[in-house]
Amino acid sequence: MRVLVTCPPMLRQIERFRPQFDALGWEVTAPDVVQVLTVEELVDLVPQHDGWIIGDDPATAEVFQAGAAGRLKAAVKWGIGVDNVDFAAARALGLPIINTPTCSAARSRTWPSPICWPWRGRPSPSTGASVRASGPSQRASRSAAGRWA
Known part of the structure; x- marks a missing residue:
């Protein structure tokens, strides 16, 4: 499985995530x-990959059409903003395709499992146990309107 990562916050920490990708047997393009x-x-790039972790790139109909004509099977939008997708x-x-509004930081120990459920088909039992053991989730930030984002 080949996965394209175009999200700069994750790219800056790609070596931190590489062992998790390797454990899943995924080849990562960064x-x-x-x-x-x-x-x-x-x-040019998306059709060569089975999955795409999207940053702020223009994830347009044209890009998805090219991807679908190639190998693309699923995509994940990292972070809160989705106006580019x-x-x-x-x-x-x-x-x-899903988005991960609380994944704007690399604080999750179990990161690739939840974000990549579209590729795996279902969450693993170890993911559920890990999430339950970590306690209540933390909210990311407050929006301008004072609501949780």
Whole structure:
């Protein structure tokens, strides 16, 4: 399984996550990107991968169409903001896609399991036990309106 990671916060810590990817048998592509890749770059890269962990890149219908014509099986949007992702286009192509609003930091010990459920089909028993053992979840931040984001 090949996974493309284009999210800068995760890319900056990719070596921290590499053992978890290796344990799952996943080959990770971590392009040299400061903030976002262009649509053209994504149209070239995404179809070569089974999964895509999206940052702030333009995850447009064009990119998802190229991915679906290639190997892409699922995508995950890292973090809170989702205005750059065409969820409807991904779903129309039959691509499972979720976002992870509380995954803006690498604080989760069990990170790849929950974020990658679309690829695995279901959560593992060890993930559930680990989450229960870690206690109550922490909220990420407050929005401008004073609501939890």
